[in-house]
Amino acid sequence: MLDFVIKRFLQVIVVVFLALTVVFFLIRLAGDPTTLFLPPDAPREQIEEYRELLGYNRPLYVQYGDFMYNAIQGDFGESLRSQEDALGIVLDRLPATFQLAITSLILALFIAIPLGVLSAYKRNTVFDRIGVGLTVVGQAVPSFWLGLILIFLFAAQLQLLPSGGGGTPVHMILPTLTLAAYSVARFTRFTRSAMLDVLQKDYIRTAKASGVPTMRLIMRYALRNSLIPIITLVALDLGVLLGGAVITEAVFSWPGVGRLLWQSLMNRDFPIVLAGVFIIALIYAIINFVADILYAYVNPQIRVK
Amino acid sequence: MSDAILKIKNLKIEFKSGKETVQPIRGVNFELKKGETLGVVGESGSGKSVTSLAIMGLLPERTSKIVDGEINFKGNDITNLKEKQYRKIRGNEISMIFQEPMTSLNPVFTIGQQLSEPLRQHRNMSKKEIEKAVINVLNQVGIPRAEQIINEYPHQLSGGMRQRVMISLALLCEPDLMIADEPTTALDVTIQAQILELMKNIKQENDMSLLLITHDLGVVAEMCDRVVVMYAGEIVEVAEINELFNEPLHPYTRGLIDSMPTQNTRKERLYSIRGQVPRPNEITKGCVFANRCPLAFSKCFEETPPVFARDDHLSKCWLQNTKEGEVV
């Protein structure tokens, strides 16, 4: 088990390293940011001076080496706009993103798992068919569209909820619903198919043959087996929720990392973009790391060799 | 003569797949006497597993149906028992060992957790008592280190060990009837012999009746008192074990016996019955075996034979056509 943990941990480091490398070169393709910070008619010498100051005139591989060397020490440079520590700015926004993602995830799980189990148990009934239909719709609806619809309904028309901003629990309701909708649909479908798969297994027949009542059969024997794939999916989706909250955060002006990343990208504030990518990649990798360990925990075939 | 513990009368089972309906069990009759080991033999697809699942009340709910006939257990008709009542019988009065020991145990629960279940459902026992009973029964089926095994998971055990666990699962509530559906097919030969020996002993010690399903006549010869020969969803012959081997009446049974490999003589080529078991949707009029039968004559293709009886020896073949023996 320890071997397994160490190996997976090394993978976390590799993933983060690769993510930073890819993003570093990708944003350089978009050009360097100096022109954005100077007036359009700035003289050549001034641009050159500014580039030299920021180090953008050096060869790309030198810049990359320099960046990595500093990044390893947790130094992503200063924001080009506010001259504050880039990593610090990102970390300040992190709690808001976590708050939104975790709340959505919990909400989604509480709705999706019982719904998926019930749907599998009542497979091919009217209930199941309606459920499956809704999940298909739920997965197909883009989150920005759902977000706008919700704003239109609850903020503009009914004037029940604020359309954006952060701080109070009331502000969370719409973005949480928006972010959770997709996950509810996805987890419900997945739980249903995982349960259906497990319910026709030989060992379920064995349990039935031992006289186990239906409820116990489903809630204890079948659900435990289904949790193995569900945990993996949820873990993957938590990463998506965290990173992919970008659009939802933008729609609802939710002050999280997603919105910050989006704004910084627009401004070519590279240090913040890289610090943001670093944090999201790190979280994504750590979540998968934890998921694998959880997975090993519920699946003794991995845990006990 | 002891009483019958299980009587199957004219059992017919239908399966629905899509729009099509097939009847893989078409009028099956047999009795299992108290304390007896009854073998059910027949090629793959003849309906052995479906019959045994029907006895357990474990046929797939939505796709299958008992359309006619009766399953009578200890004098009660259990054919249309409510799920709640059937549950009280399963694992308690009737238990079953399945064909596939590798997949029949739940991979995420320990052996101990899974073995506790029948006692939990059917007996009023404390956790301590259950654990003791489980260790006891594991010892009975010859599993070493039972105290440790109960904390292990199925994948840590070999196939033979898993089948022993399955047997102990079936034994826990000391059932009156045990159904073993090809309990040794998935195991290698030396383990097969051990498991069969074990089942024989256990049956004697526990005073059970055993319904042993197999396609291996060698296993039948070793274990059974009487044999039911099944073919394509019908019973074609029923006989006491020695009688079956000495004087098989149905050409299908003869074919099965002739295709047995024997240890003493080295035949050039093993005999095999030509053709294949018809699928349930391929069955037409006449005898089900007619198209593969070396002795078939015109009547066999036209009319379904009734059951002819010679004392206790039943067979469903026109060659046995003597008016006085017909029981239909």
Ligand SMILES: Nc1ncnc2c1ncn2[C@@H]1O[C@H](COP(=O)(O)OP(=O)(O)OP(=O)(O)O)[C@@H](O)[C@H]1O
């Ligand atoms: N769930 C099902 N749906 C439809 N048809 C089925 C189902 N289960 C079994 N059958 C059909 O019933 C017939 C008998 O199958 P069964 O499994 O009882 O055979 P068997 O004698 O146990 O064979 P084997 O020796 O391979 O175990 C087969 O033709 C099979 O196709």
Ligand SMILES: [Mg+2]
């Ligand atoms: Mg079978």
